[in-house]
Amino acid sequence: MSSFFSFILPVLFLSSLISTQPANGQNLINETCKTLARDDPNISYNFCTTSLQAAPASQCASLHGLGMISIRLVRYNVTDTRCYIKDLMKNRKWDPYAKQCLKDCFELFSDAISSVQQAMKYYNSKRYDDANVHLSSVMDAATTCEDGFNERRGLVSQLTKRNRNTFQLSAVALSVMSEIQKGSDV
Ligand SMILES: *[C@@H]1O[C@H](CO)[C@@H](O)[C@H](O)[C@H]1NC(C)=O
Numbered sequence: 001m002s003s004f005f006s007f008i009l010p011v012l013f014l015s016s017l018i019s020t021q022p023a024n025g026q027n028l029i030n031e032t033c034k035t036l037a038r039d040d041p042n043i044s045y046n047f048c049t050t051s052l053q054a055a056p057a058s059q060c061a062s063l064h065g066l067g068m069i070s071i072r073l074v075r076y077n078v079t080d081t082r083c084y085i086k087d088l089m090k091n092r093k094w095d096p097y098a099k100q101c102l103k104d105c106f107e108l109f110s111d112a113i114s115s116v117q118q119a120m121k122y123y124n125s126k127r128y129d130d131a132n133v134h135l136s137s138v139m140d141a142a143t144t145c146e147d148g149f150n151e152r153r154g155l156v157s158q159l160t161k162r163n164r165n166t167f168q169l170s171a172v173a174l175s176v177m178s179e180i181q182k183g184s185d186v
């Protein structure tokens with residue numbers, strides 16, 4: 001019995017030490033998201049932390065790394081949404097107006113994919129102003145897509161959640177870049 005406790009107690013003690021140890025990457029995500037949410041009304045703290053935490057290798061990323069990760073998330077999102085729109089158009093019969101909206105969104109997201117690729121390239125070479133232009137156009141694409149549905153009363157957008165995700169992820173990426181530009185070299 002006593003040998004059991006002499007084994008288990010140090011283990012409990014050690015694991016409590018480990019779990020209270022601050023994880024620096026997690027702190028950076030939380031701190032960054034706190035700043036972004038404070039400075040940009042388009043960014044929710046929870047959305048920011050949830051999105052970044054879920055990304056591979058985000059826990060040990062620098063601020064520059066978090067920017068890269070958020071642009072990558074935008075890329076996955078727009079690529080996935082483009083594919084989703086394609087399926088929507090194929091698998092259901094739409095009235096002409098709704099169909100036109102979906103077509104427009106498909107075009108917008110097709111362009112958004114090349115914009116985000118450009119943004120990534122510029123980001124990697126630290127040309128943040130150019131990256132900003134391209135990411136802003138991705139943000140606009142999501143807004144324009146959603147607005148198309150809203151122009152017709154009674155028409156429900158099937159893409160609201162996706163457009164919101166793309167919009168917010170782009171906002172996160174843009175804000176990280178502006179933090180980088182405000183600070184010194186990262
Ligand atoms: C970071 O935020 C998450 C959720 O907001 C929280 O669960 C976690 O404990 C925080 N981590 C640190 C190190 O502050």
Ligand SMILES: *[C@@H]1O[C@H](CO)[C@@H](O)[C@H](O)[C@H]1NC(C)=O
Nearest residue numbers: 039040041042139140143171
């Ligand atoms: C929030 O989004 C709106 C709509 O796209 C944009 O005009 C505005 O500049 C954004 N706010 C910030 C602080 O970026």
Ligand SMILES: *[C@@H]1O[C@H](CO)[C@@H](O)[C@H](O)[C@H]1NC(C)=O
Nearest residue numbers: 050051073076077080165169
């Ligand atoms: C798009 O972004 C949202 C918010 O971060 C995330 O929950 C979702 O899984 C992403 N989708 C893809 C396909 O990456």
